[in-house]
Amino acid sequence: MTETIPTRRAVLGGASALAVAACVPAAALGQTAAQTSPAADFAQALKKAAGAATPQPGKVAIAAPEIADNGATVAVTFSVDHPMTAASHVRKITVLADGNPNPEVAVFHLTPRSGKAEVATRVRLAKTQNLVALAELNDGALFIAKREIKVTIGGCGG
Amino acid sequence: MTEPRVKLPEKVKKGEVFEIKTLISHPMESGQRKDAQGKTIPRLIISRFACRFNGEEIFSADWAAAISANPYLSFYAALTESGKMDFEWVDDEGKKFVHSTTVKVE
Secondary structure, eight states: OOSHHHHHHHHHHHHHHHHHHHHHHHHHHTSOTTSOOHHHHHHHHHHHHHTTSOOEESSEEEEOOSEEEETTOEEEEEEEOSOOOSSSOEEEEEEEESSSSSSEEEEEEEOGGGOSOEEEEEEOOSSSEEEEEEEEETTSOEEEEEEEEEEEEOSSOO | OOOOEEEOOSEEOTTOEEEEEEEOOOOOBOSOOBOTTSOBOOOBOEEEEEEEETTEEEEEEEEOTTBOSSOEEEEEEEOSSOEEEEEEEEETTOOEEEEEEEEEEO
């Protein structure tokens, strides 16, 4: 991996964070407290998941199809390039989605006995959106990855 | 409700990293759907999964409604001794689904 990719990601991440922040007041003005916008919910969920730490790009990878025909079941794999020893390991992987009715997807809790920081599952995506994975190490360091998945048929149907 | 399905090796080498695959039948009702009368169908999902080895939690997950129906989950483990592996899924109503197996470490 070259030096330019993380830098570019950091810039893009920063820009999208600003865009989300910019949306919040406008969205909040037009709605009651009980009815927040998905963008505001996502920003809040991301803030809650990150806590006091500032997530750095890198280490975390999200493997998923570029285009999902059926949003009701999209196979995704989250992996963190980090050893799993008692001294240093991945403690938590938090997964959020920025275009679902609720931003929370899953939180995986790992231990040194997890052997390898890799988890695969199937998720519902209401529409084309970004999946975001936050990996927290036992020393509190936080890493983030984002991946867009295009959805042909949404997965929250009724 | 069918039994949860869990796939993992019966025997592993000490410290070997091995994959555990799990699958359980559950509608994972998201709370977003409406019935024919337009009434919201209440959320009923499995919100918690845990894998314990000899009573100690080695991996767990908190799930939201965005996890697909009939949840599939795979993860890894590395062991230093033989023992009992317990898997537990708990839904919003507190209903538990369990599966147990033993793993022999050579």
